[in-house]
Structures are given as structure tokens and as C-alpha cells.
Amino acid sequence: MWVLLMGAIVVLSFTHCLYRWRNPKCNGKLPPGSMGFPLLGETLQFFAPNTSSDVPPFIRNRVDRYGPIFRTSLVGRPLIVSTDPDFNHFIFQQEGYLFQSWYPSTFTEIFGRQNVGSLHGFMYKFLKNMVLHLVGPENLRKMISEVEAVATTRLRQWSCLESVELKDETASMIFDLTAKKLISYDSENSGENLRENFVAFIQGLISFPLNVFGTAYNKCLQGRKRAMRMLKNMLQERRANPRKEHMDFFDFVLEELAKDGTLLTEEIALDLMFVLLFSSFETTSIAITAAIKFLLNNPHVLEELTCEHEGILKARENPDCGLTWGEYKSMTFTFQFINETVRLANIVPGIFRKALRDIQFKGYTIPAGWSVMVCPPAVHLNPEKYVDPLAFNPWRWEKCELNGASKHFMAFGGGMRFCVGTDFTKLQMAVFLHCLVTKYRFKAIKGGNIVRTPGLQFPDGLHVQIVEK
Ligand code: HEM
Ligand SMILES: *[C@@H]1O[C@H](CO)[C@@H](O)[C@H](O)[C@H]1NC(C)=O
Ligand SMILES: *[C@@H]1O[C@H](CO)[C@@H](O)[C@H](O)[C@H]1NC(C)=O
Numbered sequence: 001m002w003v004l005l006m007g008a009i010v011v012l013s014f015t016h017c018l019y020r021w022r023n024p025k026c027n028g029k030l031p032p033g034s035m036g037f038p039l040l041g042e043t044l045q046f047f048a049p050n051t052s053s054d055v056p057p058f059i060r061n062r063v064d065r066y067g068p069i070f071r072t073s074l075v076g077r078p079l080i081v082s083t084d085p086d087f088n089h090f091i092f093q094q095e096g097y098l099f100q101s102w103y104p105s106t107f108t109e110i111f112g113r114q115n116v117g118s119l120h121g122f123m124y125k126f127l128k129n130m131v132l133h134l135v136g137p138e139n140l141r142k143m144i145s146e147v148e149a150v151a152t153t154r155l156r157q158w159s160c161l162e163s164v165e166l167k168d169e170t171a172s173m174i175f176d177l178t179a180k181k182l183i184s185y186d187s188e189n190s191g192e193n194l195r196e197n198f199v200a201f202i203q204g205l206i207s208f209p210l211n212v213f214g215t216a217y218n219k220c221l222q223g224r225k226r227a228m229r230m231l232k233n234m235l236q237e238r239r240a241n242p243r244k245e246h247m248d249f250f251d252f253v254l255e256e257l258a259k260d261g262t263l264l265t266e267e268i269a270l271d272l273m274f275v276l277l278f279s280s281f282e283t284t285s286i287a288i289t290a291a292i293k294f295l296l297n298n299p300h301v302l303e304e305l306t307c308e309h310e311g312i313l314k315a316r317e318n319p320d321c322g323l324t325w326g327e328y329k330s331m332t333f334t335f336q337f338i339n340e341t342v343r344l345a346n347i348v349p350g351i352f353r354k355a356l357r358d359i360q361f362k363g364y365t366i367p368a369g370w371s372v373m374v375c376p377p378a379v380h381l382n383p384e385k386y387v388d389p390l391a392f393n394p395w396r397w398e399k400c401e402l403n404g405a406s407k408h409f410m411a412f413g414g415g416m417r418f419c420v421g422t423d424f425t426k427l428q429m430a431v432f433l434h435c436l437v438t439k440y441r442f443k444a445i446k447g448g449n450i451v452r453t454p455g456l457q458f459p460d461g462l463h464v465q466i467v468e469k
Contacts, residue, residue, distance in 0.1 A: 028365025033071035041073025083378035092415025135424040171285035197227035336397035342411035
């Protein structure tokens with residue numbers, strides 16, 4: 001009898017719990033969707049690997065069933081997914097008012113609790129000003145010859161090898177360049193390898209937060225620990241030996257920390273540094289690797305790109321001069337190529353926010369505190385905006401509207417939080433491509449397969465042979 005009663009209570013409370021989970025409280029009409037099981041939600045489906053470059057099956061299936069705005073649950077949190085251009089636009093415009101930057105717990109654990117999610121207000125402005133100062137237009141102009149020198153050196157080294165794995169090699173190239181700009185880090189004169197600690201990051205960030213030995217998430221956390229220790233040592237070293245000129249991140253931080261009443265702490269500063277190093281090199285090196293893969297698969301695009309860059313060399317009066325800013329600005333096709341690369345690569349599969357209040361949109365209510373994910377792949381692969389969306393076609397950008405981030409292009413985000421590194425990335429990509437196609441030929445050796453989990457990965461790299469023309 002008691003056993004039966006207990007059993008009934010367990011079953012009842014479980015169904016109640018399940019019911020509550022699947023029918024969350026809301027002062028209005030929630031977007032349709034399913035919440036999966038308590039806590040687990042639909043996490044496993046979301047992270048299921050897929051080799052296609054199309055809209056992830058997780059998103060596609062739910063859009064077909066529920067429409068462009070639907071609800072789900074990831075790692076224990078209710079989440080609204082938006083593939084609706086108007087809603088995406090609204091979310092970006094309302095940054096800081098109705099929505100606030102928010103990232104899954106994997107992000108906050110890896111990037112530091114002080115960070116990402118709390119990059120608003122002061123910290124956020126500080127970070128943005130600093131980045132804009134370090135890689136703003138004035139500095140970019142001065143950087144062009146340095147970027148060219150680095151690309152030239154690397155390409156020369158690679159051309160002596162039978163085969164190079166581009167994902168790793170470009171990561172190392174971009175990391176060295178960025179770390180030198182941001183923190184004056186010189187990999188050749190440093191005992192420890194800072195970059196090693198950032199390996200497997202994208203996988204770990206957008207992954208299931210299971211912190212046991214061997215998982216991508218665990219590797220990330222370990223890497224973070226070591227990287228933070230190195231950064232801390234570097235900051236202390238700089239404090240002991242301050243410099244006059246040469247403003248980099250550490251100089252900024254020390255200057256700010258010395259001010260009366262500053263909100264910046266050493267801990268926050270190191271967290272910021274860590275995010276910045278990561279977001280600047282991993283994304284750009286994936287973009288370059290994807291670009292080379294697209295060139296290998298589309299010889300006519302390579303032909304046109306080569307033509308543009310050979311044209312620049314031919315028109316140059318003094319052949320011993322390096323790339324100029326004017327030449328860089330004249331690379332019309334290259335910029336179309338870069339747009340097309342980041343559109344189709346969809347390096348950032350989701351942009352996360354949190355609703356600060358109950359929000360009404362198109363008849364739905366998003367309850368305060370819920371997370372919202374804008375889904376760039378759904379926008380970039382929409383056949384109504386991009387004809388034959390899976391085709392790599394840089395020419396489609398020829399007749400495109402000329403404004404920074406449009407409703408239909410958000411590879412670098414949108415609104416107030418638009419990526420501050422966009423121009424830096426474009427410069428690095430364009431200059432690298434210039435050096436590559438004018439002096440070298442390259443062919444695929446092996447690898448180049450992509451997997452999305454849903455973040456873009458090259459699980460077996462991209463091995464190519466590079467030979468001088
Ligand atoms: C292909 C390369 C890159 C891609 C695809 C990319 C993508 C993005 C996206 C989608 C966002 C918006 C995130 C959000 O709204 O929550 C963002 C923000 C940001 N990116 Fe990038 N990024 C790239 C390169 C870089 C580089 C090179 C840097 C640094 C030098 C950088 C620094 C940042 C920072 C600091 C933010 C935060 C801006 C803010 O919150 O206002 N990114 N990026
Ligand atoms: C990927 O998604 C497609 C549907 O979009 C599906 O047919 C395929 O089986 C999935 N799996 C893999 C491993 O690519
Ligand atoms: C790349 O895309 C952006 C955003 O839509 C646009 O403003 C820019 O003009 C595009 N560049 C080229 C060369 O088409």
C-alpha cells in the first residue's frame with residue numbers, strides 16, 4: 001500500500017515537474033517549441049555534429065515545425081531562437097535596453113565570471129576603446145607593412161615544406177601578430193608557448209559543459225588556467241618595468257589601474273585580455289583556412305582574385321615598395337571574396353542575449369530573464385536573400401547595399417556590439433591573400449573536411465602544398 005502511494009507521489013511529482021518544465025510561466029504567449037527533458041533540455045540535439053554547411057538540422061527542423069521564432073532549452077536554461085530578420089534587428093537595436101549580452105555558462109567559466117556576460121557598462125566601454133585604439137583606422141594604416149612582412153616570411157617557410165597544415169599554421173601566424181600588437185608578446189623570445197593554451201577553444205566554448213578529463217570543455221578550462229598565469233606574470237613584469245612609448249594593452253591597464261576610483265581590477269583586466277586574444281586569433285585563422293578551402297574548390301574565383309592582385313603589382317611604380325593603404329583600399333574583388341567567405345563559413349553559429357524585461361514581439365512574449373539566440377546561419381543561407389545560398393559566389397556582392405551590417409549579413413554581429421575587430425580581420429585576410437596569390441601556387445594534399453558542432457571545425461586540418469610560382 002505505502003509503496004504504491006509513494007510510487008504514485010513520485011510519478012505525480014515527476015509529471016508535474018515535466019509539465020512545469022515544458023510549459024513555463026509566461027504573461028502572454030510564448031513562442032512555440034519544445035523544451036526537452038528537465039535540465040538536459042535539447043542540449044544534445046543542439047550539439048550534434050554535422051558535416052553540412054547548410055542551416056544546422058537542429059534549427060532547420062524546428063523552423064519547419066514551429067516557425068522562425070521558437071523556444072527550446074540548452075544546458076538547463078530556457079532559450080528563444082530567432083531566425084527572423086526583423087526580430088534579429090530588434091534584438092541588436094535594443095542592446096542595453098531590453099536585451100543584454102549573455103553567454104552560456106561554458107563561456108563564463110572559460111572566459112572568467114567577470115567577463116563576456118558582464119561586458120557592459122564600464123568594462124565594456126573600456127574594452128571597446130582600447131581595442132579601437134589598438135586596431136583602429138590610424139593604427140591599421142601603420143600595420144599594413146608589418147602584416148605583409150609576417151605573411152611573406154611564413155609563406156616562404158611553408159613553401160620549403162612538402163605539405164603544411166593551414167589551420168594550425170595560420171593560427172600560429174595570426175596569434176603571433178595579434179599577441180604582438182596587443183601585449184607585445186614575442187613567441188620566439190618566450191620560454192612558454194602562450195598559444196598552446198588556446199587550442200581546441202571553439203569546440204570547448206560551444207560544447208556541453210562536462211568538466212571531466214578528456215572533454216573539449218575540460219581542455220579549455222585547463223588551457224585557460226595556464227594562459228591566465230602567463231598573462232598575470234606578464235602584467236607583473238610590465239608593472240616592474242614600465243615603458244614610455246609603445247602603448248599596448250598592459251600599458252592601458254596599468255594607466256587605468258593607477259587612476260583614482262577606477263572600476264577596473266587586475267582580475268577583470270586579465271579576463272578581458274584573455275577574451276580578446278582568443279576572439280582575435282581563432283576566428284581569423286578559421287576564416288583564412290575556410291577562404292583557402294573555397295579557393296581550392298573554386299578555381300575561377302582564384303583566377304579572378306589572382307588577377308586583381310597581379311594588377312596591383314603591375315600598376316605599382318616602384319616594384320620594391322610594399323603594399324600601400326591605397327592599394328589595400330582598391331581590392332574590390334578581395335572584399336567581396338571576404339564577405340562571401342564569412343557568410344558561408346558562419347564561424348559564429350549563435351549570438352546570445354538575455355531579455356531584461358518581458359518583451360513583446362510579433363504576438364509572442366519573451367519572459368524576462370530568458371536567453372535569446374540570434375542564428376546567423378539561418379540569415380546567411382536564406383535563399384530569398386542569397387540566391388543559391390550554398391554556392392560560393394563572391395560576385396553576388398557586386399550589387400550589394402553599402403552599409404556596415406545589414407539585416408541580412410551578421411557575420412560580425414550587429415548593432416552596438418558589432419565586432420570591433422572587423423577591419424583588423426579584413427586587413428589580415430586581404431594582405432595574406434595578396435602575398436599568397438601573387439607569389440605562390442597551392443594544391444590540396446589532404447583533409448579540409450568540415451564539421452559543425454555547431455561551431456565550425458576542421459577536424460583533420462587542411463593540408464596543402466605551397467610552391468613558388
Ligand atoms: C573572422 C573574424 C571574426 C569574426 C567572424 C568575429 C565575429 C564577431 C561577432 C559575431 C561579434 C558579436 C558578438 C555579440 O554580439 O555578442 C564579435 C564581437 C567582438 N569581436 Fe569579433 N570577430 C572576428 C574577429 C575579431 C578580431 C580580430 C578581434 C580583435 C582584435 C575581435 C574582437 C571582438 C570584440 C572585442 C567583440 C565584442 C564587441 C562588443 O561586445 O562590443 N573580433 N565578433
Ligand atoms: C546532417 O544533417 C543532414 C540534414 O540536414 C542529415 O541528413 C545528416 O544525416 C546529418 N548528419 C551528418 C553526420 O552529417
Ligand atoms: C560586405 O558586406 C557588408 C555588409 O552587408 C557591406 O556593407 C559591404 O559593402 C560588403 N562588401 C562588398 C565588397 O560587397
